[in-house]
Amino acid sequence: MPKITPYMKQCFVTTAIGFNIIGHGAASGFPAILLPQLHKPDSGFKLTRSQDSWLASTVGLTLLLGSFSAASVMGTKGRKAAHYTISVLGIIGWVITILATSFWVI
Numbered sequence: 001m002p003k004i005t006p007y008m009k010q011c012f013v014t015t016a017i018g019f020n021i022i023g024h025g026a027a028s029g030f031p032a033i034l035l036p037q038l039h040k041p042d043s044g045f046k047l048t049r050s051q052d053s054w055l056a057s058t059v060g061l062t063l064l065l066g067s068f069s070a071a072s073v074m075g076t077k078g079r080k081a082a083h084y085t086i087s088v089l090g091i092i093g094w095v096i097t098i099l100a101t102s103f104w105v106i
Helices: 006-038 049-077 079-099
Strands: none
Touching: 006 049, 049 079
């Protein structure tokens, strides 16, 4: 088995941080890309301005809730359990969004 050098360890950590930043940017910028696509004539969705507003603000609301819940999970179960919990919930959220057939599901 080849020896993993300190340089390779640093590359791994730096790459992981980069992916984390990309993930946050993708989640925060998602409504900016989603809303114009939902307003196209061939889209199966018909949204009102109120629904647009709710959809755009959902990211901020969920990030706020996630921040507080992650802290409590970390305090009781540890960082690893908090990371797994948030990752699983994030994956479930993206799958639901991808499979959504109405505004209320999104």
